[in-house]
Amino acid sequence: MTAYRRFRDRRRIGPVQVGTYYDGRGRDKHAAACTAPGCGFSADYTDRSAAELAANTHRCKA
Numbered sequence: 001m002t003a004y005r006r007f008r009d010r011r012r013i014g015p016v017q018v019g020t021y022y023d024g025r026g027r028d029k030h031a032a033a034c035t036a037p038g039c040g041f042s043a044d045y046t047d048r049s050a051a052e053l054a055a056n057t058h059r060c061k062a
């Protein structure tokens, strides 16, 4: 991830961080990003539960 937005409700699930941020268009979005070096997994979701599910099921390549 390049631009760091203002995350809140950050939570770590294994190596993956899940955070909620405001997308600037009146909606909240949820990001899941792996913090393991060399993995590079990150994705945005419209549902918090989807982001947490992705974090839970992430199979780290690193």
Ligand SMILES: [Zn+2]
Pocket: 015, 034, 035, 036, 039, 040, 041, 058, 059, 060, 061, 062
């Ligand atoms: Zn990973």
